[in-house]
Amino acid sequence: MNSFTDNYRFLARYNQWFNGQLLDACEQLSDDARKQDRGAFFGSIHRTLSHLLVADPIWLGRFRQCGRDHGWDAACLSDAVVSLPAGTGLSTLLYDDWAALRARRAELDAAITQWVADMPEGFAGYTMRYANSAGVQRAHPAWQAMTHFFNHQTHHRGQATALLAQAGVNPGVTDLIALVSV
Numbered sequence: 001m002n003s004f005t006d007n008y009r010f011l012a013r014y015n016q017w018f019n020g021q022l023l024d025a026c027e028q029l030s031d032d033a034r035k036q037d038r039g040a041f042f043g044s045i046h047r048t049l050s051h052l053l054v055a056d057p058i059w060l061g062r063f064r065q066c067g068r069d070h071g072w073d074a075a076c077l078s079d080a081v082v083s084l085p086a087g088t089g090l091s092t093l094l095y096d097d098w099a100a101l102r103a104r105r106a107e108l109d110a111a112i113t114q115w116v117a118d119m120p121e122g123f124a125g126y127t128m129r130y131a132n133s134a135g136v137q138r139a140h141p142a143w144q145a146m147t148h149f150f151n152h153q154t155h156h157r158g159q160a161t162a163l164l165a166q167a168g169v170n171p172g173v174t175d176l177i178a179l180v181s182v
Helices: 004-026 031-035 045-069 097-117 142-166 178-180
Strands: 128-132 136-140
Touching: 004 045, 004 178, 031 045, 031 142, 045 097, 045 128, 045 142, 128 142, 136 142, 136 178
Parallel strands: none
Antiparallel strands: 128 136
């Protein structure tokens, strides 16, 4: 790794790889089994993965604004990527249909990968200013939010892999270091 930015490019690659592997593993379950409440924070595997389809555009919109505030417009973070329906909350189920959920995940992963590929070298040091979901104004270096962004996905994917294991599905090796040999 040569830079902070290279680290995020690696994380985006891992993110896309892991999401594909995880969603493929989920295909081994019926729709009902994916949607079964298994006692997790968001209940089911489907709802856990759905939560990321709400949280990711929120963060990507904040990152887009941060870039604009510093003179960089990430064209790949279009309104279609970052917009959510009015009234969407962190537990909102945007995609009840599995194929639609998978398609949206692929769209977001492609945008994330392109965003970090295009990112100016100094982006991680930019100051982000935004209101969090409780309306509290925040200001901090972008790298802190970027680290949270990728860690947040890993956290919820970990929950989903545990739920898959409980359902008898092995998602395979998911460790970040496994990507080094892929």
